[in-house]
Amino acid sequence: xxxxxxxxxxxxxxxxxxxxxxxxxxxxxxxxxxxxxxxxxxxxxxxxxxxxxxxxxxxxxxxxxxxxxxxxxxxxxxxxxxxxxxxxxxxxxxxxxxxxxxxxxxxxxxxxxxxxxxxxxxxxxxxxxxxxxxxxxxxxxxxxxxxxxxxxxxxxxxxxxxxxxxxxxxxxxxxxxxxxxxxxxxxxxxxxxxxxxxxxxxxxxxxxxxxxxxxxxxxx
Amino acid sequence: xxxxxxxxxxxxxxxxxxxxxxxxxxxxxxxxxxxxxxxxxxxxxxxxxxxxxxxxxxxxxxxxxxxxxxxxxxxxxxxxxxxxxxxxxxxxxxxxxxxxxxxxxxxxxxxxxxxxxxxxxxxxxxxxxxxxxxxxxxxxxxxxxxxxxxxxxxxxxxxxxxxxxxx
Numbered sequence: 001x002x003x004x005x006x007x008x009x010x011x012x013x014x015x016x017x018x019x020x021x022x023x024x025x026x027x028x029x030x031x032x033x034x035x036x037x038x039x040x041x042x043x044x045x046x047x048x049x050x051x052x053x054x055x056x057x058x059x060x061x062x063x064x065x066x067x068x069x070x071x072x073x074x075x076x077x078x079x080x081x082x083x084x085x086x087x088x089x090x091x092x093x094x095x096x097x098x099x100x101x102x103x104x105x106x107x108x109x110x111x112x113x114x115x116x117x118x119x120x121x122x123x124x125x126x127x128x129x130x131x132x133x134x135x136x137x138x139x140x141x142x143x144x145x146x147x148x149x150x151x152x153x154x155x156x157x158x159x160x161x162x163x164x165x166x167x168x169x170x171x172x173x174x175x176x177x178x179x180x181x182x183x184x185x186x187x188x189x190x191x192x193x194x195x196x197x198x199x200x201x202x203x204x205x206x207x208x209x210x211x212x213x214x215x216x217x218x219x220x
Numbered sequence: 221x222x223x224x225x226x227x228x229x230x231x232x233x234x235x236x237x238x239x240x241x242x243x244x245x246x247x248x249x250x251x252x253x254x255x256x257x258x259x260x261x262x263x264x265x266x267x268x269x270x271x272x273x274x275x276x277x278x279x280x281x282x283x284x285x286x287x288x289x290x291x292x293x294x295x296x297x298x299x300x301x302x303x304x305x306x307x308x309x310x311x312x313x314x315x316x317x318x319x320x321x322x323x324x325x326x327x328x329x330x331x332x333x334x335x336x337x338x339x340x341x342x343x344x345x346x347x348x349x350x351x352x353x354x355x356x357x358x359x360x361x362x363x364x365x366x367x368x369x370x371x372x373x374x375x376x377x378x379x380x381x382x383x384x385x386x387x
Contacts (some may be wrong), residue, residue: 004326004373004380009345012327018244022258023236026265030232033269 021103029034031158104210105165107184108173118173118187119194138210146210151194153170154187174211190218228327230272230281236265239282242347243289250293250335260296264289286357290339298346329379335373340365348354 041090135149156173165172165186172188184199197214199207243264247257267288268275274282330338343349343357351369355362 004345006339006345006348006378007340008326012324012330013245013342013346015324016241016245016248016327018240019258022244023240026240027233027236028260028268029262030236032266033266034232037269184262201302 001083003185063168075212079179080142095127104171105167105174105211107165107176107204114158115155116158117153117155118175118189119151120192140202140206140210142203142206144200144206146197146199146202148197148210148214152194154194156187170215172215172217179205186217188215226326227238228276228280230275231270233383234267235268235281235285235352237266242282243285243327245346246286246289246339246342247293249330249338250290251296252331252335256296257293260289268294278290286343287359290358292334309364325380326376329376332379333372333375337368337375340368341372344369 135147138146138148140146156175157174158174165174170188170190172186174184174186176184182199184202184204186197186199187205188195193219195209195214197207199210224329225249240261244257245262247264248254248258251260264285268285271284275284299308328344330341333341340358343354349357351365354360355365358365360368
């Protein structure tokens with residue numbers, strides 16, 4: 001068959017017909033649609049009902065969001081405000097996994113059950129570079145104190161994978177402890193050694209600024 | 221159907237009677253899938269209910285239906301769901317060198333053609349529309365339709381001849 005003509009097409013399509021039940025069902029739906037259009041009051045009241053329901057739902061969702069924000073449920077986290085591009089939060093997907101392109105600090109408010117160990121037990125202290133002190137205390141402008149120390153290993157309450165912070169590709173555990181004087185805590189690991197930083201009576205900005213500085217120094 | 225005030229009125233029942241097969245064929249030709257074609261079929265006629273006041277004549281109705289079914293079917297084909305599941309279908313199509321038993325050979329090969337060619341060929345050969353009319357119906361330039369026709373015919377001929385040689 002090399003020449004295509006009308007007869008071939010007629011033959012090809014002659015058995016292709018719209019199924020009867022499809023026709024019946026469509027006609028029925030057409031009448032229903034037409035009836036609805038003919039009774040504008042009914043259709044208007046239906047629209048009003050839909051609008052009202054939508055409005056009620058939106059109000060309920062807003063209220064729920066406000067309540068959730070005020071209550072801060074378990075496992076909630078607070079993503080820090082970014083500053084001058086330093087704590088820039090940019091997430092992209094690479095082969096289906098989330099990659100933090102730039103820095104991102106998430107402060108977990110209430111960690112989940114379970115524990116996570118950061119650092120390795122029995123790490124040789126002499127391996128550390130000299131410029132990284134074993135322990136340090138820094139007084140902040142707001143009158144708070146930041147303690148920074150090198151430790152072997154530490155067990156902490158588990159946090160969700162998405163709540164880990166990153167500065168560059170350094171993964172950091174950051175949480176705020178439920179104490180009266182607001183103690184921020186950050187722990188990260190480099191070459192098997194854990195570094196812990198706690199902030200008492202410090203502002204969030206002071207704590208993150210110091211954390212950023214420390215991580216950069218360790219990563220050098 | 222003309223009303224006493226001489227205005228054309230669309231009769232839904234007659235429209236289904238007259239054009240259902242044509243609408244269904246175009247929908248199948250574009251979507252290449254009977255289930256999608258059924259959805260497109262219903263959507264087309266429901267749109268007619270919403271727009272029947274705009275139809276001024278029987279020819280207008282037929283042309284309007286062709287345009288709407290072709291647009292609806294194209295939207296269905298390009299929907300994210302279809303785009304994501306198309307890979308498997310395409311793979312399956314290329315693997316199937318022979319046509320289904322009992323199915324017309326030409327129809328089987330037409331279904332394997334990209335929809336832009338098959339719908340133009342259908343309208344020209346089966347519905348008997350001229351190239352100019354098809355251009356108007358599909359809102360495309362006449363020269364574009366000519367190119368689609370010629371390329372479509374060529375592809376179809378190759379497929380039919382290729383199949384004959386295989387046999």
